[in-house]
Amino acid sequence: MPRNITERQSHQKAIYSGTFDPITNGHLDIISRAANIFDEVIIAVAQSELKGPMFSHEKRVEFVNAATHHLPNVRVEGFDTLLVDLATQLNVNTIIRGLRAVSDFEFELQMGYANASINDKIETVYLMPTLENAFVSSTIVREIIRFDGKFQHLVPKEVLKCM
Template sequence: MPRNIHDADKASYRKAIYSGTFDPITNGHLDIISRAANIFDEVIIAVAKSERKGPMFSPEDRVKFAKAATSHLKNVRVEGFDTLLVDFATEQGVNTIIRGLRAVSDFEYELQMGYANSSINDKLETLYLMPTLENAFVSSTIVREIIRFDGKFQHLIPKEVLECM
């Protein structure tokens, strides 16, 4: 929490977590992050270690990329984590999870995850945001596939991430 918040203001201080593997962080992610930063006082970008998914980039690199991509957003901070999201949210004092929805197929998965999270912690709320139309097709999976085949991907990720790669 920023140091300049007075005790009387703490009750109205609104924090949210936007979690994912961010392998790598894309313009679609940044779209959701920017919009969440306009809604909440603080947004925590929670970068999941997710070894099970076999990420292309190391957890440290993914945290570095996310920090670089969001450095212009003063109320956003980036943290790596390797626990259940519910436990991380509790540890951070957060009751709102941000999730992005690009298509109906995302909705089914995200709805299940939201229900699972609230079954563990009934104080958790999940807020679903849709990216702008220009970012609706962008996913880390697509970006990784283009990178693997040495294709043009630069327009799909923040320029700050390109500088870190």
């Protein structure tokens, strides 16, 4: 059942999760947009050992902290649970997801429905990056890094300093 606008909490929080392996300019674009909409945005860095990340969990948290330090209403949390459980633990009812292309939509829609089936108070908000960042993904960046290609223009400059 839709919530009434009068039920709006005075402090709106949202959570944006990912492996951020590494964080890209596309991620930062979504984070910046979310930070303009919500009072507080929690960036949840998933441990995701099953994905076999290129960078350690600690390093990825460091990258995200470095890339978002200029955004006062953004904080970073590492996690290794269901995102819905983390959101409940942090008293967050809004999950932010990024959509680059139509191909992202089907997966993200299924995840949004799955999350809502676990916790019906969870709302998912989908944000699109700017056209300039629409093609950028961590997968592309990792592949370029593996082959010693030029990737510096695809990640925040603060992340380059950490690398």
